[in-house]
Amino acid sequence: MAISEEYRNKLKKLIKNPIIMLLIIAIFLLIALFIIFPLIKVLQISFTNDGKFSLDVYKEVFGNSYMRQGFFNSLLIAGLTALIGTFLGFIFAYTLNRTDIPFKKIFKTIAVIPMVFPPFIGALAIIMLFGFNGLITAKIFGVRNFPVYGLWGLMIAQIVSFFPVAFITLDGVISTISPTLEDAAFNLKANRKQVFFKIILPLSVPGIASTMLVLFIESLADFGNPLILAGSRFPVLSVQAYLQITGMFDLKSGAALAVWLLLPSLIAFIVQKYWVGKKKYITVTGKPNTSTLKSVGPVMKWVLFAVITVISLFILLIYLTIFWGAFTKVWGMNNQITFENFKYVFDVGAESIKDTLLIALTSTPISALLGMVIAFLIVRKTFPLKRTMEFTSLLNFAVPGTVIGIGYILAFNSKPLMLTGTFIILVINFVFRYVPVGIQSGVALLGQIDPAIEEAAYTLGADDKTVFSKITLPLITPAFFSALVYSFVRSMTAISAAIFLVSANWNLMTVQILSQSDSGRLSEACAFSVILIIIIFAFMGILKLFLKNKISLVNSNQR
Amino acid sequence: MSLNLVNLKKVFKSDGVENTAVENFNLDIKEGQLVTFLGPSGCGKTTTLRMVSGFEVPSSGKILLDGKDITNDPPNKRDISMMFQSYALFPHMNVRENIEFGLKLKKMSKKEIKVKADKIIELTGLSGMEKRNPDQISGGQQQRVALARSLVMEPKVLLFDEPLSNLDAKLRENMRLEIRRIQKELNITSIYVTHDQVEAMSISDLIVIMDKGKIMQVGNPYEIYVRPQNKFVADFIGNVNFISGKVTEINENGIKVFNAETKKEFTGYSNQNIKTGDEVYMVIRPEGIYTEKEGRENSLTGKIEKYVFLGSNIELDLRLETGKIIHINEYNMVEKELPVTGKELEVFFGKKNNWIIKK
Structure with a gap:
């Protein structure tokens, strides 16, 4: 009885403040339509034959040894990229955090460079x-038959492309391990090796596992690098699915391959989010400590530096x-400088430059704002199916672009949502x-902001809309702009889903x-x-100039 | 502007486990009163406050403001302001902008806003600080801004959620006097949540003592201290000695209680409906126990276990033959000699310091 009265009270309250309710419903609809529906379409088409449930497509796909090979190749390359990329990223992050080597700033900058380049640039350069x-x-x-096409070339290209992901995650992990823990271990008579293997490494394990899973997902989803480097000798799923659809016009097989690409990604995502994510050690307590720089010996320091x-x-x-x-005429043949x-x-390509810019500039602010709104709802509001909203809105972290691309052409090529080929x-x-x-x-930053600040605004008479626009949004400006930059860069450099959606007009x-x-x-590709x-740099530069005061103001006021 | 809390109840559910945070909560607050919710952490005081402010939806019960049911009104539609433990100042606005925030939402004219803000800035002693950001002023000043921001709304009810717990002791004392002064000056009905009994004693018209989601006693500071209605309240406020016993006789001189361990009879008084034969506690405050008899009815004998000399007073523990420790607080040490540990001592207390409550 009591609970039902409380539920009634809550409903009454919602009805008196309907903006939030409408917003929640609208977001659920958008997620259902543009995230879930395309995935269902992919599953649906791959599991039906003549309108009935059937595994025929899968039988066909897996009967084909070439396609089977693609599945194993994809897992192999993803596994290797995850392992080696994480290992290198750890060394990089560890060295920058725990030694006093020179040029740290430069190293840090170099480590994140690949992020602002299209993900397949690595492949181009490797060729x-x-x-x-x-x-x-x-x-x-004078070697002409170096085996660049295939496993090793692709792996190197992917490791370079995804290096920033590994570095940034692990940098975050290692920098939050308090150096006083190392001091304490030394004080308890541990030696350097013991401190590393018994303290730092165990504390980093959740971060390392999480990095590996993220790299695994990224590598599986990668499309540009394998398209350029793997060729027909080293088939991988993402490229095979694309070729099935654009080359053979076989949507069903393409969708089936996409499902096989989706499964390991989803598993890795769920493991990362719900298992590894919960195992994180929190060693940050109060004020950050200054590093004592003792856990790395002088010889080791220069080895790491090298x-x-x-x-x-x-x-x-x-x-x-x-x-x-x-700037060269024909790369490898004629290296004359030229414009x-x-x-x-x-x-x-003038047309495509204009199109790309227009599309990115339109989608970027919408994406960033939507991200903030969803973060606000997830962190600050209680409503039914909240966890579902969180999971589904984050799902696209895990869904490979190829799968999304196929889903979109399947889902939006008929009325009333006839959208294929459009802006x-x-x-x-x-x-x-x-x-x-x-x-x-947004969620991370909001988690650090005292909810009482927003509650104070409510008690002063502000409604949900005012609280969000006047209080929440200004406070999470840094998250908003990092989302803005990220989604601009990714929109400019996107390929795997977009390649299914481009048309003669766009x-x-x-x-x-x-x-x-x-x-x-190759030279023309480089110029492009x-x-x-x-x-991309111009966009970031303008943003920085334009927001210089604003951003620094917000940062200095963060408590 | 009265506030009535009628049979409020709040049950939290997490992972299927129900946890009753507040129940059976009935309270009537009159205009201009400052009521404190006092209790240990987890007693439900903040939950109750948050139901009044509208941030928690009651599981059942009603909240009436001037007789109007506001139980389901969202926080921004209630004529209630709140001051938060963390101050909750808007970090991206300066002092004046913080204070004017709510007025601007009321769509007042610029002139009116300025007049009201200036008045409140003056009242809270913030003149000269208007242009500063919250991170450029001290904790005490942030406190004043939070207070000013709530006051300027001229709410019907002002809520305080442990507003002084982030300040140091000295500042806390000043601020609570100031809050009380301003509250009285503006005659604002207020609810004040705290776990600090000194704070509650010093500023309240009425104290609500809570434990485990229930009201244990409502009364003014004197009643709460001198006439606690149960063991929890007696124990929670101040220091206390409990001696249990059985009522043997009730006459015009008071209530006679026999304690089996010491085989002694004591005289006390009570306002509870106590009958002969009842099992009771005798509530004896340490500062009402003396080494001089001077007509006091009751006495105890024991050995001095230990004492702590604190300058203005001395805290002394007396171990009775039964093994029980009695706490004694003696004042005016300037005219007395220091006690000797291990020495036998007889102490006395009058029936006025023997408050009797039912077990």
Whole structure:
């Protein structure tokens, strides 16, 4: 009886303040339509034959040894990338956090560079360096058959592309392990080795596991690198699914492959979120401590320094190659400096540059704002199915772009949602693909902000709308802008889902880069990439200039 | 502007386990009264306050403001302001903007807003601070801003959620006097939540003592201290000695209680409906026990276990033959000699310091 009265009271209260209720319903509808519905379509088409439930498509797909190979290759490469990428990321993060080596700032910057480049740039550079006409293999060592196409080339390209993810996560983990713990261990007569293996490493295990799972998901979902590097010799699922659909016009097999791509990603995501995520040690108590820098010996310090220097130089080499390539006539054949590539790009690709920019500038603010709204609802409001909203809105972290792309063409090619080939479908796709990062940073920041601040605004007469716009949003500005930057960069560099959605009217730069490099015009592809990068940096620069005062103000007031 | 809390109940459910935070809560608050909710943490005082403010929905019961049912009104539709433990100042607004926030939402004219804000800034002693941000002023000043921000709304009811617990002792004392002064000056009906009994004693018209979600006693500070109605209240406020016993006789001189351990009879008084033969507690405050007889009816004998000299007073523990410890607080040590540990001592207390409550 009592509970039902409370429930009635809550309903009455909601009805008196209907904005929140309407907002919650609207967001659920959007999630259902643009995240869940496409996935259901993929599942549906792969499990039916002539309108009936059937496993025929799967039998066919798995009867094909070439496609079976794709599944195992995908898992293999994802596993290797996760292991090695995490290992290197850990060394990098550990060295920067626990030694007093010089140039830390520079190292840190280099480690995050790959983030602002399209994810498949690594593949392009690796061909230019180690391929048939590669600068290093052919020009320096005279080797022409270096096995760059296949497992190793792809793995290196992926590790470079996803290195920032590994570094940033592990940097966060190691920097929050209080150095006083190390002091305490030394004080209890542990030696350096013991301190590392008994204190630092065990405390990092949840972070390491989480990094590996994230890299695993990223690698599985990667499309650009394998398209350029893996070729037919090393089939992987994402590329196979794409080729089935665009090459063979076989939507069913494409969807079935997509489902097989989706499964391991989803499992990794759920393990990461609900198992590893809960095991995190919290060692931050009160004020941050200054590092005592004792757990690394003097010899080890310089060994680590050498290792991260090599990693950094390699990353630099990859991206400098792109710039160099953009200004050469024909990479590997004629290295004359020229601006012709840029002229070519503007002739051929002006339209796609405009389209890309328009789509990114439209989707970015919507995505960032939506992320903040969802974060606000999840952290601050109670409503039925809240956990469901959180899980489904974050789902696109785990769903590979290829799967989303296929889902979108299946879901939105008939009335009343006839969206394929339009500007809108690309915008919607980007909004919902990149909203999880906004949600996560919003949730993290809101968690640190005293809910009493918002409650104070309510008692002073503010309604939900006012509280959100005047109090919450200003307080989570940093999260909002990091979401803005992230989703802009990702929208500019997106490929795996977008490649299914582009049309003659709306094309993207990344698709152009891929097709240029596919047809061997590496220098032109580089020029395209350089323009893309310039746009990204310009956006970040303008944002920084424009918001200089505002951002610093918010940061200084954070309690 | 009266506030009536009628049969309030709040049950929290987590993972299927029900936990009653507040039940059977009935209270009538008159205009201009400052009522304190006092109790140990987890007693339900903050939950009750949050139901009044609208942040928690009662599981059952009603909240009436001037006779109007506001139980289901959202917080922003209630004429109630709240001051938070963490102050909850808006970090992205300066002092004046914080104070004017609610007025602006009321769509008042700029002139009116300025007049009201200036008056309250003056009243809370914040002149000269208007342009500063919350992180540029001291804890005490932040406190004043929070108070000013609530007061400027001229609410019918003002709520305080442990507002002084983040301040140091000295500042706390000043601030609570100031809160009381302003509250009286503006005659605002207020509820004040605290776990600090000195704070509650010093500012309240009425104290509500709570434990485990229930009201244990409602009364003014004198009643609460001198006439506690149960063991919890007697124990929670101040220091106390309990001696249990059985009522042997009731006459115009008081209530006679026999304690079996010491085989002694004591005289006390009570306002409870006590009958001969009842099992009772005798509530004896340490500061009402003396070493001089001077006409006091009751006495105890024991050995001095230990004492702590505190300057203005001395805290002394007396061990009775039964093994029980009696706490004694003696004042005016300037004219007395220090006690000797282990020495036998007889102490006396009058029937006025022997408050009798039912077991």
